[in-house]
Amino acid sequence: MSATAADLMAYDAALAAYDPALGLEVHVELNTATKMFCGCPTGFGAEPNTQVCPTCLGLPGAMPVVNRVGVESAIRIGLALNCSIAEWCRFARKNYFYPDMPKNFQTSQYDEPIAFDGWMDVVVPAPEGSDAEDEVFRVEIERAHMEEDTGKSTHIGETGRIHGADYSLVDYNRAGIPLIEIVTKPIRGAGERAPEVARAYVQQLRDLIVALGVSEARMDQGNLRADVNLSLAPSGSDVLGTRTETKNVNSFRSVERAVRYEVQRHAAVLSSGGAILQETRHWHEDTGITTSGREKSDAEDYRYFPEPDLVPVAPSREWVEELRATLPENPTAKRARLQAAWGYSDLEMRDVVGAGALPLVEETVEAGASPQSARKWWLSELARRANDTGVDLVDLGVTPAQVAGVQALVDAGTINDKLARQVFDGLLAGEGSPEEIVEKRGLAVVSDDGALGAAVDKAIEANPDVAEKIRGGKVAAAGALIGAVMKEMRGQADAGRVRELILEKLPVVE
Amino acid sequence: MPDRPSDTAGVITRDEVAHLAVLARIDLDDAELDHLAPQLSVILESVASIQGVAGDDVPPTSHPMPLTNVFREDVVEPSLTAEQALSGAPEAEEQRFAVPRILGDEQ
Numbered sequence: 001m002s003a004t005a006a007d008l009m010a011y012d013a014a015l016a017a018y019d020p021a022l023g024l025e026v027h028v029e030l031n032t033a034t035k036m037f038c039g040c041p042t043g044f045g046a047e048p049n050t051q052v053c054p055t056c057l058g059l060p061g062a063m064p065v066v067n068r069v070g071v072e073s074a075i076r077i078g079l080a081l082n083c084s085i086a087e088w089c090r091f092a093r094k095n096y097f098y099p100d101m102p103k104n105f106q107t108s109q110y111d112e113p114i115a116f117d118g119w120m121d122v123v124v125p126a127p128e129g130s131d132a133e134d135e136v137f138r139v140e141i142e143r144a145h146m147e148e149d150t151g152k153s154t155h156i157g158e159t160g161r162i163h164g165a166d167y168s169l170v171d172y173n174r175a176g177i178p179l180i181e182i183v184t185k186p187i188r189g190a191g192e193r194a195p196e197v198a199r200a201y202v203q204q205l206r207d208l209i210v211a212l213g214v215s216e217a218r219m220d221q222g223n224l225r226a227d228v229n230l231s232l233a234p235s236g237s238d239v240l241g242t243r244t245e246t247k248n249v250n251s252f253r254s255v256e257r258a259v260r261y262e263v264q265r266h267a268a269v270l271s272s273g274g275a276i277l278q279e280t281r282h283w284h285e286d287t288g289i290t291t292s293g294r295e296k297s298d299a300e301d302y303r304y305f306p307e308p309d310l311v312p313v314a315p316s317r318e319w320v321e322e323l324r325a326t327l328p329e330n331p332t333a334k335r336a337r338l339q340a341a342w343g344y345s346d347l348e349m350r351d352v353v354g355a356g357a358l359p360l361v362e363e364t365v366e367a368g369a370s371p372q373s374a375r376k377w378w379l380s381e382l383a384r385r386a387n388d389t390g391v392d393l394v395d396l397g398v399t400p401a402q403v404a405g406v407q408a409l410v411d412a413g414t415i416n417d418k419l420a421r422q423v424f425d426g427l428l429a430g431e432g433s434p435e436e437i438v439e440k441r442g443l444a445v446v447s448d449d450g451a452l453g454a455a456v457d458k459a460i461e462a463n464p465d466v467a468e469k470i471r472g473g474k475v476a477a478a479g480a481l482i483g484a485v486m487k488e489m490r491g492q493a494d495a496g497r498v499r500e501l502i503l504e505k506l507p508v509v510e
Numbered sequence: 511m512p513d514r515p516s517d518t519a520g521v522i523t524r525d526e527v528a529h530l531a532v533l534a535r536i537d538l539d540d541a542e543l544d545h546l547a548p549q550l551s552v553i554l555e556s557v558a559s560i561q562g563v564a565g566d567d568v569p570p571t572s573h574p575m576p577l578t579n580v581f582r583e584d585v586v587e588p589s590l591t592a593e594q595a596l597s598g599a600p601e602a603e604e605q606r607f608a609v610p611r612i613l614g615d616e617q
Contacts, residue, residue: 032584033584033585033586034582034584034585034586034587038587039582039585039586039587039588040586040587040589041586041589047592047605048592048604048605048606049592049595049596049605049606049607050589050591050592050595051589052589052590052595053587053589053590054590057590057595059598065580065581065582066580066581066582067581067582067584068581068582068583068584069583069584070584071581088578090572090573097533097534098612099607099609099612102607104534153609153612154604154606155612156603162612162613163613165611165612165613166611167608167609167610167611168608168609168611168612169603169604169606169607169608169609170606170607170609171605171606171607172595172607305572306572306573308572308573310580311573311575311577311578311579311580312573312577312578312579313578313579314578314579315579
């Protein structure tokens with residue numbers, strides 16, 4: 001497999017000549033205690049092949065039985081996406097020969113998904129720096145269906161990948177964990193904003209899944225996986241072009257980057273008279289490119305047929321209405337409510353939403369921090385670190401409770417904002433709670449007058465001209481002395497108290 | 511995106527049986543293929559004749575019993591041990607099932 005970049009057309013030129021059509025398939029791994037069709041546990045990180053039984057190993061004679069909570073979660077996701085819920089539907093066997101499923105088929109749904117024909121209104125933030133309004137883009141949902149996850153393969157050989165491997169090792173702990181696959185209808189008309197629409201959709205879908213409480217929904221741990229379908233048609237044409245399906249897109253920003261890359265790649269191929277191959281592409285996070293996987297054309301006959309070992313699911317309308325009553329607040333209404341409660345400006349709210357920080361800020365405020373301090377930490381200090389390491393904010397590894405803990409230490413005067421940054425260093429390095437890090441790293445600010453007084457005296461002595469100005473009434477000059485004291489104290493001084501001490505020691509001479 | 515379910519009616523060729531045997535990891539020699547391909551054809555023809563009897567007013571039956579909504583509660587039950595799970599595996603390594611090279615076989 002070649003990992004070299006393909007020819008690309010400049011993005012603006014590509015959009016001038018072609019209209020992109022998107023399709024997004026998102027797999028959500030549910031957080032049920034047990035698998036979809038057997039009672040094996042679903043915990044992450046267990047020893048290989050210790051969460052398996054005859055059913056999920058596909059042993060002869062084993063009989064699957066559907067997990068009630070899996071069905072409930074599927075219906076709740078469907079309802080939250082404004083879908084119709086099937087009155088009667090079946091599971092189907094999706095047959096394929098690949099050792100990640102020991103049965104040689106995946107139990108899925110075929111032409112009778114449990115939920116279908118829905119929509120989600122996606123708020124696409126206005127471009128940064130623009131004073132345009134946020135745009136609401138309606139994404140139509142084709143279906144949401146129930147299926148099961150596959151096992152995990154490790155490929156043994158020089159390459160460490162499936163290509164060129166000598167053989168492979170399989171752990172079936174993950175095989176059979178419930179998945180809900182959510183498929184959009186073709187998304188057209190997004191134009192140059194297609195990459196942002198794709199990102200905003202996945203981000204908002206994740207927020208919805210989190211609010212429903214049906215999955216951990218962490219992209220970096222594979223609880224939420226996005227496949228991005230993209231095709232281009234000549235501008236103004238009604239016909240959909242040939243699509244490619246890009247897999248392995250494991251962060252919000254990668255969704256955006258992958259769409260942009262494929263738009264540029266398709267445009268380069270089409271404009272030079274070439275044809276797009278209908279195929280699976282693999283996204284490479286490190287290099288930001290896609291490479292060809294298997295061709296889809298003839299590999300796709302899965303010989304679906306109804307699963308005879310599982311009886312049909314026929315959710316009564318009463319059950320569906322009971323589940324509808326458990327749905328969380330509509331995300332748009334919730335956003336308006338939180339903005340009012342927090343006193344954020346439109347711009348502040350947009351920045352929080354755009355950074356994918358809404359649930360994080362909400363939890364931080366719930367944990368006791370003020371809305372402004374919660375926003376400040378997530379959008380400045382932590383967003384910068386997430387950006388530096390190329391992960392989404394939610395996957396950075398700092399929890400809302402920890403952020404609230406840091407702010408509590410600032411509010412108590414134990415540390416200042418500058419020292420708080422070092423506490424975040426400690427949190428990311430796994431050094432314990434904010435209090436423990438302050439203790440271990442010796443970060444508490446000094447407000448003891450003895451130590452501060454000595455430092456202030458030293459600063460006055462070293463800067464006689466500044467001291468003279470303050471005595472002469474130029475109190476603003478105290479800033480230079482505060483800076484000298486903070487340097488002496490390695491930043492660990494209570495700046496307010498330092499200022500008071502300086503002014504006490506240097507009374508203005510009338 | 512799902513495709514059409516395949517149509518199983520009709521005669522199966524010797525080459526198709528050989529291909530299926532490779533996919534199913536069943537080692538068939540030439541004599542066995544000569545013997546089995548015509549037998550499978552007879553079975554498929556018999557099934558096809560049943561399809562001929564069912565009119566358009568008879569929907570395909572997937573579940574003979576009129577049961578729906580048979581669920582388990584979401585309660586953990588004991589799993590097998592890794593030793594038990596791997597006891598039937600032809601090859602195992604690092605507590606995992608060892609399987610032949612996935613890509614490269616003619617499939």
